[in-house]
Amino acid sequence: MISSVLVIGLLALAFGALLGYAAIRFKVEGNPLVDQVDKLLPQTQCGQCGYAGCKPYAEALANDEAAINLCPPGGEETMLNLAELLGKEPLALDESVEQDPTPTVAFIREDECIGCVRCIKACPVDAILGATKMMHTVIEHECTGCELCVPECPVDCIDMIKQPETSKNWRWDLPENLEKEIKRV
Amino acid sequence: MFNFLRKLIPGGIHPPQRKSLSNQNPIQFAGIPDRLYIPLESNYTGTLTLDIEIGQTVLKGQRLAHSQNDDFSAIHAPTSGKIIEIASHPFPHPSGMNAQTIVLETDGQDKAVESLEPARSHDDLTSDEIITAIKDAGIIGMGGAGYPTYLKTKFAQNVETLIINGAECEPFITCDDRTMRDFTDEVISGARLLQKAVNAQRILFAIEDNKPEAARILAHKLENQNDIELRVIETIYPTGGQKQLVQILFGFEVETGKHLPDYGLQMFNIATARAAHYALIEHRPVTSRVVTVTGENIHEGQNFEALIGTPFNYLINQIAPSDTDYSVIMGGPMMGVEMPNSDVPVVKTTNCILLKKPIKKTPHMPCIRCGSCADACPMSLMPQQMYWYAKEGDLEKTKDHAIFDCIECGCCAYVCPSEIPLVQYYRHAKAEIKADDLAKKKAEIAKQRHEAQLARVEAEKKAREERLAKKKAAVKQQHTSDEAKDKVAANAAAAKARAQARARAQIEKAKAQETQPADSNPPVKSRSNKPSGNAAAVAKAKALAKAKAKAKAQKKDND
Numbered sequence: 026m027i028s029s030v031l032v033i034g035l036l037a038l039a040f041g042a043l044l045g046y047a048a049i050r051f052k053v054e055g056n057p058l059v060d061q062v063d064k065l066l067p068q069t070q071c072g073q074c075g076y077a078g079c080k081p082y083a084e085a086l087a088n089d090e091a092a093i094n095l096c097p098p099g100g101e102e103t104m105l106n107l108a109e110l111l112g113k114e115p116l117a118l119d120e121s122v123e124q125d126p127t128p129t130v131a132f133i134r135e136d137e138c139i140g141c142v143r144c145i146k147a148c149p150v151d152a153i154l155g156a157t158k159m160m161h162t163v164i165e166h167e168c169t170g171c172e173l174c175v176p177e178c179p180v181d182c183i184d185m186i187k188q189p190e191t192s193k194n195w196r197w198d199l200p201e202n203l204e205k206e207i208k209r210v
Numbered sequence: 211m212f213n214f215l216r217k218l219i220p221g222g223i224h225p226p227q228r229k230s231l232s233n234q235n236p237i238q239f240a241g242i243p244d245r246l247y248i249p250l251e252s253n254y255t256g257t258l259t260l261d262i263e264i265g266q267t268v269l270k271g272q273r274l275a276h277s278q279n280d281d282f283s284a285i286h287a288p289t290s291g292k293i294i295e296i297a298s299h300p301f302p303h304p305s306g307m308n309a310q311t312i313v314l315e316t317d318g319q320d321k322a323v324e325s326l327e328p329a330r331s332h333d334d335l336t337s338d339e340i341i342t343a344i345k346d347a348g349i350i351g352m353g354g355a356g357y358p359t360y361l362k363t364k365f366a367q368n369v370e371t372l373i374i375n376g377a378e379c380e381p382f383i384t385c386d387d388r389t390m391r392d393f394t395d396e397v398i399s400g401a402r403l404l405q406k407a408v409n410a411q412r413i414l415f416a417i418e419d420n421k422p423e424a425a426r427i428l429a430h431k432l433e434n435q436n437d438i439e440l441r442v443i444e445t446i447y448p449t450g451g452q453k454q455l456v457q458i459l460f461g462f463e464v465e466t467g468k469h470l471p472d473y474g475l476q477m478f479n480i481a482t483a484r485a486a487h488y489a490l491i492e493h494r495p496v497t498s499r500v501v502t503v504t505g506e507n508i509h510e511g512q513n514f515e516a517l518i519g520t521p522f523n524y525l526i527n528q529i530a531p532s533d534t535d536y537s538v539i540m541g542g543p544m545m546g547v548e549m550p551n552s553d554v555p556v557v558k559t560t561n562c563i564l565l566k567k568p569i570k571k572t573p574h575m576p577c578i579r580c581g582s583c584a585d586a587c588p589m590s591l592m593p594q595q596m597y598w599y600a601k602e603g604d605l606e607k608t609k610d611h612a613i614f615d616c617i618e619c620g621c622c623a624y625v626c627p628s629e630i631p632l633v634q635y636y637r638h639a640k641a642e643i644k645a646d647d648l649a650k651k652k653a654e655i656a657k658q659r660h661e662a663q664l665a666r667v668e669a670e671k672k673a674r675e676e677r678l679a680k681k682k683a684a685v686k687q688q689h690t691s692d693e694a695k696d697k698v699a700a701n702a703a704a705a706k707a708r709a710q711a712r713a714r715a716q717i718e719k720a721k722a723q724e725t726q727p728a729d730s731n732p733p734v735k736s737r738s739n740k741p742s743g744n745a746a747a748v749a750k751a752k753a754l755a756k757a758k759a760k761a762k763a764q765k766k767d768n769d
C-alpha cells in the first residue's frame with residue numbers, strides 16, 4: 026500500500042518536474058496564434074480594419090477581441106480562412122466595404138508634387154522615394170495599395186491606379202458554361 | 211523483344227493521325243511578307259532591352275533586343291528592312307491579349323549581317339563556346355515549350371545520354387517529320403553540338419514509327435556513327451512528352467520535382483538541334499522556323515520555312531483553304547490553344563497552325579464517373595477528382611491530387627464521354643494556385659518591409675532622443691565647467707552652506723509637524739523618519755547629502 030503510494034507519488038513528482046522543465050525550456054515567445062493569423066492577412070497594412078496594421082489586427086483576432094470580417098483587401102477569402110483557423114462562424118463582409126479585387130498601386134503626379142515628404146511618412150512599407158522639396162515617386166512593385174498616402178498629400182497629387190491585366194498576370198478562366206442541366210422526369 | 215507486349219506508358223490514346231495531310235511535300239520557304247511582327251514577350255522572357263530605335267534600318271540577323279538578366283533569349287531581325295513601329299499587336303497567347311511588338315517593314319533584299327568570324331567546324335568548339343553561342347543566337351526549346359536552351363545546356367553537364375526528341379506525337383503536326391527528312395545533316399550536326407555542350411557520352415534519337423521515311427533516312431545517315439542510336443518507338447499519344455519519352459526509352463518514371471539531369475539525361479527537340487547547327491557553324495541566330503499549316507478541311511497542308519514574325523494569315527493564304535469559316539489553333543488538336551485571330555505572328559515556338567471547324571461552345575454533360583479519364587492519363591493521375599475539386603474551387607485538394615504533375619496532354623478530355631473540357635479546369639486551377647502563391651509571397655515581402663519600416667521609425671526616434679539627451683548634457687556640462695573654472699571653491703562652500711541651511715530648516719519643519727497631531731498626513735512616515743532626521747541633524751557634517759535627500763523626501767510627504 027505504502028509502496029504503491031510512494032511509487033505513484035514519485036512518478037507524479039518526476040513528471041511534474043519534467044513538465045515544469047519543458048515549460049521553461051521550450052517556452053514559445055509570444056502567442057503563436059498571432060503569427061498564424063498574421064499569415065492569413067494580406068499585409069496591405071492599410072488599417073481599414075481599425076487597427077494600426079495587419080499585425081495588431083492579428084493580435085486582436087488571436088485574443089478574440091475583433092470580428093473576422095473587418096479586412097477589406099483580404100475580402101471573403103481571408104474572412105473564410107480566418108473563420109477556419111479560429112473556429113468561428115463565417116460572417117458577411119461589412120456592407121460599407123466595397124469589393125474590387127483589382128489590385129491598385131499609388132501613383133504620384135510628379136509635376137504637381139511639392140516634395141513635402143508627408144506621404145513618405147504615411148507609407149507603411151517604405152515604398153515612396155523622395156526627399157524634402159524633391160519630387161517623390163512610388164516604387165510600384167513594393168506598393169501594397171493601402172491608400173494611406175492619399176489623404177496625406179496636401180496638393181492631392183496621388184492617384185490610386187488599377188493594375189492592368191497583362192498576359193503575364195492573366196489567368197485561365199473556368200470553362201464558360203459548366204454543365205447542362207439534366208432534366209429529371 | 212517482349213517490349214512490344216509490355217505497355218510502355220500508362221494511359222495514352224490513339225487519335226487519328228492525319229499527318230499525311232501535310233507531310234507529302236518538302237519544306238517550302240514561305241517568302242518575305244511586307245511586315246514582320248516580332249513580339250517582345252514570350253513564356254520565359256524577363257524584361258527585354260531594345261537594341262534598336264524606331265526608324266532604324268536593320269540587317270538580317272541583327273540583334274533587336276536582349277534580356278537584362280542574361281538568362282533569357284535574345285531576339286534578332288528575321289530579314290533586312292526598317293523598324294517602323296513598336297506597338298501593341300496581337301501575339302500568340304491564350305489570353306488573346308496584345309504584346310509590345312517590333313514592326314519591321316521588310317525591303318525584300320534579305321541582306322544579312324556579315325559575320326566577322328569564319329565558319330566553324332565541330333572540332334574547334336568547346337562546350338563553353340557552344341553554350342554561349344546558343345544564348346547569343348536566342349535559341350529556345352522549339353518543340354513548343356520555349357524554355358531557353360542555354361539554361362538547359364548550362365545545367366546539364368556530363369550527362370550520360372542526350373535524347374533528341376523526334377517523336378512528334380501530336381496528330382496533324384509534321385514539321386519535325388519533314389525537318390528530319392529535308393535537313394537530316396543539319397539535325398545530326400546540331401545534335402552533335404548539343405552533345406558536346408552537355409558532354410554527353412552518347413546520343414539517342416527517338417522517333418515514332420509513324421514516320422518511316424524520316425526513320426529510314428536517319429538510319430542511313432547514322433550507319434557508321436556508333437555513339438548515336440536511333441530508337442523507333444510505338445506510336446501512342448503522348449510519347450513526345452519529356453517524362454513519357456524517358457519512360458518509354460529507359461523504363462523508369464521521372465519523379466515529381468526531379469529533372470532529367472538528375473538521371474544523367476538531357477533532351478532536346480530536333481528543331482532545336484537544327485537551330486544549334488545554324489548558330490554555331492554558320493553564325494546564324496534564330497530567324498525562322500518550320501511551321502506546319504494544316505487542318506481538317508485542308509486537302510493539301512504544307513510545311514513552311516517561315517520567318518519569325520510572319521503573320522499567320524500570310525501562311526494560311528498560301529494553302530488557300532476552300533472553307534473560310536475556321537478557328538485558328540497554334541499547336542496541335544490536343545494541346546494547341548485557340549488564337550484570337552489570324553493576325554498573330556509566328557514565334558519561335560509556333561510548330562503548327564491548325565485550322566479547325568469553329569469550336570461550338572455548348573454546355574457539356576455532367577461527369578458520370580466512368581473512370582475513362584483515369585485510364586487514359588499518361589501521368590497516372592485522377593483527372594475526375596481533379597475536375598471536381600477544380601470546379602468547386604478547392605485548390606488545396608487539387609494540389610493533393612498532384613495537379614502540377616498534369617502535363618495538359620488532353621488525353622482525359624479526349625476520352626471523356628461527357629465531353630468535359632477537363633484540361634481547361636486544370637489550367638484554371640493551376641493559374642489560381644500560382645496567383646495565390648504569388649500573393650502570399652508579396653504579402654510576406656510587404657510584411658517584412660512593414661516591420662523594417664517600424665524598426666526604422668523606432669530607431670530614428672531613439673536616435674533623435676539620444677541626440678537630444680546628448681545635446682542637453684553637453685549644454686549642462688558647458689555650464690558647469692564654465693562656472694567651475696573660476697569659482698570652484700566659492701561654489702562648493704556656498705553650496706555646502708546652502709545645503710546645510712536647507713537641511714536644518716527641513717528638520718525644524720519636520721519636528722514642528724510632528725507636534726501637530728491634527729495633520730492630515732499620516733504621521734507614521736514622519737515618525738519613522740524622525741530618528742534619521744535627527745541623526746542627520748546630529749551628524750550633519752558626516753552625511754550631508756544623505757540628509758538632504760531624506761529631508762527632501764519628507765518635504766514631499768508633508769506637502
Ligand code: SF4
Pocket residue numbers: 576577578579580581582583584593594597622625626627628629630
Ligand atoms: S471520363 Fe469524363 S465522365 Fe468519365 S469519369 Fe472522367 S470526367 Fe467523368
Ligand code: SF4
Pocket residue numbers: 583586587588589590591592593615616617618619620621622623632633
Ligand atoms: S491532361 Fe493531365 S490529367 Fe488529363 S490525361 Fe493528361 S496528364 Fe492526365
